[in-house]
Amino acid sequence: MKKMVVFNWKMNPGSKNEAKRLAEAVREAKKNSNFKVVICPPFVYLENLIKEFKEIEFGAQNCFWEEKGSFTGEISCKMLKNLGARFVILGHSERRRYFKETNEEIAKKTMSVIENKLIPIFCIGETLEERKKNLTKKVLKNQLLSSLKEVFNLKFKNFRLIVAYEPIWAIGIGRTCKVEDALETICYLKKILLDFLPLSSLLFFYGGSINSKNIFLFLKEKEIDGVLVGRASLKEKEIISMLS
Ligand code: PGA
Numbered sequence: 001m002k003k004m005v006v007f008n009w010k011m012n013p014g015s016k017n018e019a020k021r022l023a024e025a026v027r028e029a030k031k032n033s034n035f036k037v038v039i040c041p042p043f044v045y046l047e048n049l050i051k052e053f054k055e056i057e058f059g060a061q062n063c064f065w066e067e068k069g070s071f072t073g074e075i076s077c078k079m080l081k082n083l084g085a086r087f088v089i090l091g092h093s094e095r096r097r098y099f100k101e102t103n104e105e106i107a108k109k110t111m112s113v114i115e116n117k118l119i120p121i122f123c124i125g126e127t128l129e130e131r132k133k134n135l136t137k138k139v140l141k142n143q144l145l146s147s148l149k150e151v152f153n154l155k156f157k158n159f160r161l162i163v164a165y166e167p168i169w170a171i172g173i174g175r176t177c178k179v180e181d182a183l184e185t186i187c188y189l190k191k192i193l194l195d196f197l198p199l200s201s202l203l204f205f206y207g208g209s210i211n212s213k214n215i216f217l218f219l220k221e222k223e224i225d226g227v228l229v230g231r232a233s234l235k236e237k238e239i240i241s242m243l244s
Pocket residue numbers: 008166170171172173174207208209210228229230231232
């Protein structure tokens with residue numbers, strides 16, 4: 001299976017035209033690439049980009065768990081599915097931190113994503129303090145088990161779950177996790193999940209300050225199926241180098 005590179009544009013860029021330019025750069029770079037590429041733009045650009053860039057796959061950065069109704073400002077998985085999106089990033093540390101998303105809310109979103117036959121990119125990660133106190137494994141295990149309980153009970157097992165290990169102290173500041181530390185953590189997560197889900201349902205990603213200089217160090221590892229890229233996915237030069 002091809003390794004995956006997921007570009008999380010977060011709340012960028014500022015205009016439809018800039019979004020189109022970035023997607024054009026991805027389309028060009030993708031021609032020479034062995035990776036599968038997914039762009040997760042802000043909601044407002046999704047429809048146009050999906051229509052115009054058929055050779056790229058798209059995802060959303062968030063969703064709500066209800067299908068429809070009086071939920072001002074929210075977007076349902078059904079709406080995303082109908083647009084042609086295939087992935088949804090869930091539980092990103094920025095959403096947990098700035099929007100106070102809880103494990104329980106992330107659990108409901110994850111179920112809704114799976115029930116709508118979309119693929120969750122389920123993010124977990126520890127803070128620097130937690131790491132220093134040697135709490136990394138405990139924190140990650142809790143994030144996994146408290147948000148995925150219902151998923152473990154699903155009768156049908158033919159769904160995909162992407163678990164993205166994103167140490168919070170490595171996001172957005174240029175400090176990457178060592179590959180061997182990411183690997184150790186991913187193996188730990190895999191061991192926990194294999195008690196509940198078949199390996200064929202699971203993919204494991206790393207995210208946090210990935211750029212053209214370090215992307216290959218992570219993607220060459222057998223245990224790492226893909227990466228999530230934030231800042232570097234907004235620079236054309238980086239896009240080209242990362243995908244080449
Ligand atoms: P970054 O973001 O690449 O800018 O560190 C990664 C992420 O938030 O997924």
